[in-house]
Amino acid sequence: MMMVFGVPAPLLFGQLLLGLINGAFYALLSLGLAIIFGLLGIINFAHGALFMMGAFVAWMLLNYLGIGYWPALILAPVIVGAFGLLLERTVIRRLYGLDHLYGLLLTFGLALVIEGLFRNEYGSSGLPYQIPPQLQGATNLGFMFMPNYRGWVVFVALVVCLATWLLIDKTPLGARLRAATENAALVQAFGVNVPRLVSLTYAGGVALAAFAGVLAAPIDSVNPNMGTYFINVVFAVVVIGGMGSIIGSIITGFGLGVVEGLTKVFYPQASSTVIFLVMVIVLLVRPAGLFGKAA
Amino acid sequence: MNARRTALWLFGAALLVAPAFLMSGYRLFQLTSMAVYAVAILGLDIVTGYTGQVSLGHGAFYAIGAYTGAILMTQFGWPYWATLPAGGAAAALVGYAVGFPALRLTGPYLALVTYALAVAVPQILRARALESWTGGAQGIVVTAPDPPAFLPLSQDAYLYLFTLAVAALLFLLARNMLSGRQLRAMIAVRDHALAAEAAGIDIARVKTRAFAVSAGITGVAGALGAIVVQFVAPDSFAATLSIALFVGLVVGGSASLPGALAGAAFVQFVPNLAETVNKSAPGVIYGVLLVAALYLMPSGVAGALRRTLPARLRTSTSPGKATPLPNKGATIHVD
Numbered sequence: 001m002m003m004v005f006g007v008p009a010p011l012l013f014g015q016l017l018l019g020l021i022n023g024a025f026y027a028l029l030s031l032g033l034a035i036i037f038g039l040l041g042i043i044n045f046a047h048g049a050l051f052m053m054g055a056f057v058a059w060m061l062l063n064y065l066g067i068g069y070w071p072a073l074i075l076a077p078v079i080v081g082a083f084g085l086l087l088e089r090t091v092i093r094r095l096y097g098l099d100h101l102y103g104l105l106l107t108f109g110l111a112l113v114i115e116g117l118f119r120n121e122y123g124s125s126g127l128p129y130q131i132p133p134q135l136q137g138a139t140n141l142g143f144m145f146m147p148n149y150r151g152w153v154v155f156v157a158l159v160v161c162l163a164t165w166l167l168i169d170k171t172p173l174g175a176r177l178r179a180a181t182e183n184a185a186l187v188q189a190f191g192v193n194v195p196r197l198v199s200l201t202y203a204g205g206v207a208l209a210a211f212a213g214v215l216a217a218p219i220d221s222v223n224p225n226m227g228t229y230f231i232n233v234v235f236a237v238v239v240i241g242g243m244g245s246i247i248g249s250i251i252t253g254f255g256l257g258v259v260e261g262l263t264k265v266f267y268p269q270a271s272s273t274v275i276f277l278v279m280v281i282v283l284l285v286r287p288a289g290l291f292g293k294a295a
Numbered sequence: 296m297n298a299r300r301t302a303l304w305l306f307g308a309a310l311l312v313a314p315a316f317l318m319s320g321y322r323l324f325q326l327t328s329m330a331v332y333a334v335a336i337l338g339l340d341i342v343t344g345y346t347g348q349v350s351l352g353h354g355a356f357y358a359i360g361a362y363t364g365a366i367l368m369t370q371f372g373w374p375y376w377a378t379l380p381a382g383g384a385a386a387a388l389v390g391y392a393v394g395f396p397a398l399r400l401t402g403p404y405l406a407l408v409t410y411a412l413a414v415a416v417p418q419i420l421r422a423r424a425l426e427s428w429t430g431g432a433q434g435i436v437v438t439a440p441d442p443p444a445f446l447p448l449s450q451d452a453y454l455y456l457f458t459l460a461v462a463a464l465l466f467l468l469a470r471n472m473l474s475g476r477q478l479r480a481m482i483a484v485r486d487h488a489l490a491a492e493a494a495g496i497d498i499a500r501v502k503t504r505a506f507a508v509s510a511g512i513t514g515v516a517g518a519l520g521a522i523v524v525q526f527v528a529p530d531s532f533a534a535t536l537s538i539a540l541f542v543g544l545v546v547g548g549s550a551s552l553p554g555a556l557a558g559a560a561f562v563q564f565v566p567n568l569a570e571t572v573n574k575s576a577p578g579v580i581y582g583v584l585l586v587a588a589l590y591l592m593p594s595g596v597a598g599a600l601r602r603t604l605p606a607r608l609r610t611s612t613s614p615g616k617a618t619p620l621p622n623k624g625a626t627i628h629v630d
Binding site: 039098113185245273283 | 349351396399400402403404406407408410411414415418419422423424534538541542545573576577578579580581582583585586589590593620621622623624625626627628
């Protein structure tokens with residue numbers, strides 16, 4: 001058997017792939033969190049619940065309406081995004097102008113409500129969601145067998161992350177978004193409908209989370225707790241990457257997924273703490289985060 | 296006037312002591328844990344309510360206090376009462392250390408970082424390397440103290456009164472500390488750091504000290520909690536504990552000592568209440584009540600009382616018709 005650094009190669013590459021997949025979820029989630037925090041100034045504690053909702057909407061579309069994975073990949077983020085829009089318009093908006101804390105607690109309360117409702121309806125044992133037929137099976141890469149679906153997740157997450165980055169960097173909408181995070185009142189004075197921009201931004205961030213949820217549905221079972229694990233790590237990812245940095249979220253998300261995977265190979269005991277360890281070190285050296293700009 | 300005040304104080308004290316003789320078992324235990332929560336929230340209030348540094352990680356200090364107490368009792372044979380200052384000191388030390396990096400972070404940034412601390416601590420407690428001390432995932436079982444022989448009390452009643460006494464002592468201590476110059480310095484740092492600095496206040500000192508004292512008080516609460524619950528384990532100190540303390544602070548009313556008590560009541564009883572309303576989805580009821588509390592009492596129970604008791608005019612904070620713009624978040628950049 002081929003060995004790399006004293007570790008069997010299939011184990012190493014297997015964990016690397018798992019790390020990349022987790023990294024893909026970290027990146028998609030932290031990207032949404034970063035955009036929402038940038039414009040709304042709210043740490044969206046409901047992000048994990050909305051990720052879970054994405055997976056559930058995909059499951060419901062399949063089991064109640066017979067709509068499969070591919071349309072769900074578009075439909076679920078749209079539906080959950082619309083739900084996010086509704087949340088922003090009805091409840092979150094009322095807390096603007098109050099301290100940051102209120103938004104944080106409000107979204108935490110919303111997460112409890114959303115997760116509780118799903119648990120009440122579907123239990124917490126988890127529901128199966130099949131991998132679409134086109135992506136079943138595995139490909140021999142020469143050094144390892146890669147399940148097709150997992151490769152697809154990494155690929156499509158990267159594409160969506162880069163598309164979001166382009167949207168924010170190159171389009172007029174992105175320019176307005178960036179300007180509004182710099183000075184909302186001034187942008188408003190120039191005639192941009194900032195409240196609408198805020199709603200759309202929240203919906204967009206939420207849609208990214210829901211998209212990640214649909215991607216995760218065939219990997220994990222669809223259950224009401226699936227967001228809780230991710231969200232705690234994703235907060236650390238956002239701190240390490242630096243809040244407000246788009247490219248930082250993407251690179252840090254994937255990077256930390258890989259770091260976590262490698263730790264599982266070489267020092268499994270630390271695999272659940274390594275991200276927090278990295279966070280402590282980064283904070284001591286660069287409190288604004290790896291890609292953040294000092295306030 | 297003075298006699299009336301004394302009477303009021305005595306009445307209040309009697310009201311607090313009475314349950315020890317009127318209740319028993321689980322009911323009394325709930326009140327005891329509420330008193331423990333009140334102390335923990337009091338600690339959080341000092342750094343977040345008065346000094347304005349948001350901490351979502353006070354569960355970590357609580358855990359440090361609890362584990363210090365449990366280890367000292369089971370492995371070093373310390374008497375239970377002696378573990379309280381030790382647990383407080385251990386937590387204060389860590390709090391002081393956290394206070395320095397915290398100087399460079401503000402608002403939501405600090406909130407996220409302290410939250411990450413709260414997430415990390417249970418994992419560290421579970422670590423294999425510390426197992427001989429912490430008992431790993433199994434945790435440590437602590438034996439409850441017996442009441443002294445000269446007191447004709449049940450164990451539950453004694454624990455309640457002991458907790459109450461410690462809580463009263465810490466509230467008095469906090470009240471004395473939060474007065475005059477110190478209080479004004481803390482509030483100045485919270486409300487306008489730059490102006491405070493211009494007025495000659497050493498911001499770094501005020502902030503790090505507040506962090507240490509705050510962590511210390513919450514650490515004492517942790518050591519108390521270990522005695523009351525008679526058990527510590529990593530899962531008792533999950534990140535949700537930190538959030539619960541924070542919820543208690545905001546719902547009770549920050550920068551208010553009685554608010555800490557009201558917040559503790561919310562944190563202790565509302566989840567139970569939610570369970571009696573709907574057994575299968577207590578989280579929903581709790582979440583709805585939390586959201587309702589935020590809208591109905593934005594300055595907490597203490598703030599709501601302050602507004603209703605004296606019929607003073609409300610300060611006008613209504614934002615008018617226009618949709619208010621959100622707070623400043625982080626400037627988004629793509630490079």
